[in-house]
Amino acid sequence: MVSYYFHVTHRTTWREGDTDNTYSALSEFIRTKRWGIERMVRFLNEWYRNRAIPADFLLVRYEDLVGDTVAQLERVTSFLDLAIRRQVLTDSAAFADFANLRKLSTSDRVSGLLRPTDEDDPNTFKVRRGKVGGYVDYFDPEDIEFANLVLRHLDPAFGYS
Secondary structure, three states: OHHHHHHHHHOOOOOOOOOOOOOOOHHHHOOOOOOOHHHHHHHHHHHHHOOOOOOOOOOOOHHHHHHOHHHHHHHHHHHOOOOOOHHHHHHHHHHOOHHHHHHHOOOOOOOHHHOOOOOOOHHHOOOOOOOOOHHHHOOOHHHHHHHHHHHOOOOHHHOOO
C-alpha cells in the first residue's frame, strides 16, 4: 500500500478534471474506497479465486523474491518450462538488485516511465526503497491496527496472516 500510495500520488499523470488524486496523508489513502486496503484485499481475493481460469497458476511473493531471488527465478522459469542456466539467473538477479536498479533509474539507459519524476524527492522514484516490511516506517499504530483488521479477510494462501 505504501508503494501504491507513492505511485498514485507522485508518479501518476491524471486526466484533466480528475480531482480524486490528492491525499493529505497515507493514513487517509489506505482508508479510501477508490484506493484503499479494503479494495486491494477484495481484488487479490477475487484474483486468487479465479486462479483456475488460466491453465496453470504460480503465486510469487515480493518477500520471497527478496529473500532468495535466484531460487524464485528458478521456480518461475521451471513453471514456465524454460531451461535457463543458473548462471544466467544469478546474473539477472545481480542486474535487478535494488541498488543497481536505483542507479539505472537516473541514467539514460531507462525510459521515462522508470525515471523519478523529481530526482530530489526520493518518493518519486519507481525504485523507491525495496524494503520488506517497510510499511511500518509510514503507518502509525492506528493504521497498522486498521490494516490488520482488513487483512483478516485476505485469503491465507497469500501467507500474510
